[in-house]
Amino acid sequence: MAEHDLVLVVDFGAQYAQLIARRVREARVYSEIVPHTMPVAEMLAREPKAIILSGGPSSVYEEGAPTVDPDIFEAKVPVFGMCYGFQLMAQALGGAVAHTGAREYGRTSVQITAPGVLLGEIPDNHTVWMSHGDSVSAAPEGFDVLAATLVTPVAAFENLDRRLAGVQWHPEVLHTEHGQVVLEHFLHKIAGCRQTWTMVNIVDEQIDRIREQIGEHGHAICGLSGGVDSAVAAAVVQRAIGDRLTCVFVDHGLLRKGEAEQVERDFVAATGVDLHVVDAQKQFLDALAGVADPEEKRKIIGREFIRTFEAAEAEVLKKAMKRDPSVAGAKVAFLVQGTLYPDVVESGGGAGTSNIKSHHNVGGLPDDLEFELVEPLRTLFKDEVRLVGEQLGLPAEIVWRQPFPGPGLGIRIIGEVTAERLELLRDADAIAREELTRAGLDRDIWQMPVVLLADVRSVGVQGDGRTYGHPVVIRPVTSEDAMTADWARLPYDVLERISTRITNEVRDVNRVTLDVTSKPPGTIEWE
Ligand SMILES: Nc1ncnc2c1ncn2[C@@H]1O[C@H](COP(=O)(O)OP(=O)(O)OP(=O)(O)O)[C@@H](O)[C@H]1O
Numbered sequence: 001m002a003e004h005d006l007v008l009v010v011d012f013g014a015q016y017a018q019l020i021a022r023r024v025r026e027a028r029v030y031s032e033i034v035p036h037t038m039p040v041a042e043m044l045a046r047e048p049k050a051i052i053l054s055g056g057p058s059s060v061y062e063e064g065a066p067t068v069d070p071d072i073f074e075a076k077v078p079v080f081g082m083c084y085g086f087q088l089m090a091q092a093l094g095g096a097v098a099h100t101g102a103r104e105y106g107r108t109s110v111q112i113t114a115p116g117v118l119l120g121e122i123p124d125n126h127t128v129w130m131s132h133g134d135s136v137s138a139a140p141e142g143f144d145v146l147a148a149t150l151v152t153p154v155a156a157f158e159n160l161d162r163r164l165a166g167v168q169w170h171p172e173v174l175h176t177e178h179g180q181v182v183l184e185h186f187l188h189k190i191a192g193c194r195q196t197w198t199m200v201n202i203v204d205e206q207i208d209r210i211r212e213q214i215g216e217h218g219h220a221i222c223g224l225s226g227g228v229d230s231a232v233a234a235a236v237v238q239r240a241i242g243d244r245l246t247c248v249f250v251d252h253g254l255l256r257k258g259e260a261e262q263v264e265r266d267f268v269a270a271t272g273v274d275l276h277v278v279d280a281q282k283q284f285l286d287a288l289a290g291v292a293d294p295e296e297k298r299k300i301i302g303r304e305f306i307r308t309f310e311a312a313e314a315e316v317l318k319k320a321m322k323r324d325p326s327v328a329g330a331k332v333a334f335l336v337q338g339t340l341y342p343d344v345v346e347s348g349g350g351a352g353t354s355n356i357k358s359h360h361n362v363g364g365l366p367d368d369l370e371f372e373l374v375e376p377l378r379t380l381f382k383d384e385v386r387l388v389g390e391q392l393g394l395p396a397e398i399v400w401r402q403p404f405p406g407p408g409l410g411i412r413i414i415g416e417v418t419a420e421r422l423e424l425l426r427d428a429d430a431i432a433r434e435e436l437t438r439a440g441l442d443r444d445i446w447q448m449p450v451v452l453l454a455d456v457r458s459v460g461v462q463g464d465g466r467t468y469g470h471p472v473v474i475r476p477v478t479s480e481d482a483m484t485a486d487w488a489r490l491p492y493d494v495l496e497r498i499s500t501r502i503t504n505e506v507r508d509v510n511r512v513t514l515d516v517t518s519k520p521p522g523t524i525e526w527e
C-alpha cells in the first residue's frame, strides 16, 4: 500500500487551489494540485483516494467553460466539489445550474437543513465565505440537499452511496466558520482517507528517499543561504548522508548589510555544518550589467548560482579528500536546494499554472545543469517546513527567520543593478529592519522588502536646498505561506521612524513610500 493516501485537487482556475491543498494536508492527508486539462484516466492512474474539484471564474453552462470528463464520477473515487466544482458536479449528474440572479460575495449566513455526514455536528446557522453568481437550482437525483442560504436553496449536498458531495461556499478560506471541519468530514468520514501526513513521518521518509537517491558514496553540495528553506533542507540531507554533504554559501553581492558575516558566524555555530563561502560579487554584478528586465535578471542570477556551485566542486572535493582519501576521483553529482511547493507553482512548474515569475532555483535554472537535484522540501509549504525545522531541532532564529529571496536585492532595485545602487538600498534596508526589530514586530510580519525605484527621481527639500533623489518603497506584508498576502498595518510611529531615518541617513533617498497592495493583485517582491 502507498505510504500516504493521495488527494488530487483539480484546478479550474481557482484563486486559491494552493490553499485547498494546504487545508487537505492540515487534515493530515497528502494532496497535490492537477490542472483540469489532465485526462481523467491519468488522474485515476495515480490512484487517488479522493478528488476535490476547485472553484473557478467561469460558468459551467457557458460554451468552452472548463470541465471534466463525467467518468470521474463513475470511478468509485469519492469526489468533493467547491463552488464551481460543486456546480460542475450538479450539472454533470443531471441537476441544474443557472444564473438565478442570486449573487453572494463574501460573508454569508448559511442554514443547515439536514446535516447528513458532511455537515454533522456543526451549528445549524453559521457564517461562510461565498463568491458566486451562478447557483445550483436543482440537485441531481439521489443527492440529499443539506443547507441553504436566503437566496441559494441548494448550498450543499451529498450522496453517501456514491461518496460524492459538495458545497457552494469556500471551506478553504479562514473566514468560513467550520470550513476545516467540513473538509475533514469529507476526507475522513466520507472518503475514508488515512491521516498519515505528519511532520515526523515526512522527515523519516525523506531521509530514506535521499539515501536511496544519493547512494552510499555520493557527494552533494547544498546551496545554503542562511534562510529557513535551505537550512532545513541541509539538516535533512545531513541526517541522510552525514559529512558527504558540503554547504556552499554564495555571496553574490546582492545580500543585505552584514548578512554574509552573520550567516558565516551564526549558522555554523548553530548547526555545525561544513560551510564553504564563495565570494562571487564581481561575477554576479558583471553578469547583471545593463539588465533591467526582471525575468532576465532572475534567469541570469539562476544561471550564475549554478556556475558558482560548479566552480566550488573542486574545492569541496579537496576538503572531502582530506577527511577521506578514498574520495579521490569522485564527482559531486548532487545539488541540494531548499525549493518549496510555492516556488514550483509560481514558476509555472506546477500543474497548469502560469509563470508569474521565475524563481531562481526553479524556472531560472540553466538548461545545461549537470547536477542532479535533491529537493526534499519540494512538495511542502513554508509553515510545514518550519515544523520540520523544529522537529529537527534547529534554533528558533533560523526556523522563524523572515524569508529573503535568493536573487536578493537584485530584484528590489527597479532598473539596472549597480554597486552604488546596491549600497543605497542596503543602507535603507538595514534601517528599516533595525526599526522593525526595535519595535518588536519581527514575528508579526511575514517579511518587509525595501525597494529602490532607481530610475525614478523626485524633487525634495533638505537643508533648505533642493534635492532630486530616489524614492524607496517599504512593503511590509503578513502572510501564511506567501501565496497570498496582505499589507501589514504597521504602527504610524514605527513608519515615521523608518521614514525619518532613511531620508536623514541615506544619501540620495529623499522620499519613503508605503506599499498598501495585497497579493493578489501585487506580488510580495516588486520584480
Ligand atoms: N546566497 C545563497 N547561496 C547559496 N544558495 C542560495 C543562496 N540564496 C538562495 N540559495 C538557494 O536557493 C534556494 C531558494 O532560496 P529561498 O530564498 O527560497 O530559500 P531560503 O533562503 O533557504 O529560505 P527563505 O525563503 O527563508 O529565505 C535556497 O534554499 C538555497 O538552496
Ligand SMILES: O=c1[nH]c(=O)c2[nH+]cn([C@@H]3O[C@H](COP(=O)(O)O)[C@@H](O)[C@H]3O)c2[nH]1
Pocket: 298, 346, 357, 358, 359, 360, 361, 403, 404, 405, 406, 407, 447, 482, 483, 519, 522, 523, 524, 525, 526, 527
Ligand atoms: O528564493 C527565492 N527565489 C526567488 O527567485 C524568489 N522570488 C520571490 N521569492 C520569495 O517568494 C515569496 C513570494 O514572492 P512573490 O509574492 O514576490 O512571488 C516571497 O517570500 C519572496 O521573497 C523568491 N525566493
Ligand SMILES: NC(=O)CC[C@H](N)C(=O)O
Pocket: 054, 055, 056, 057, 058, 059, 082, 083, 084, 085, 131, 132, 133, 134, 135
Ligand atoms: N468562485 C467560484 O467558483 C465561482 C463559480 C461561478 N463562476 C459562479 O460565479 O458562480
Ligand SMILES: [Mg+2]
Pocket: 225, 227, 228, 403, 404, 405, 406
Ligand atoms: Mg532566502
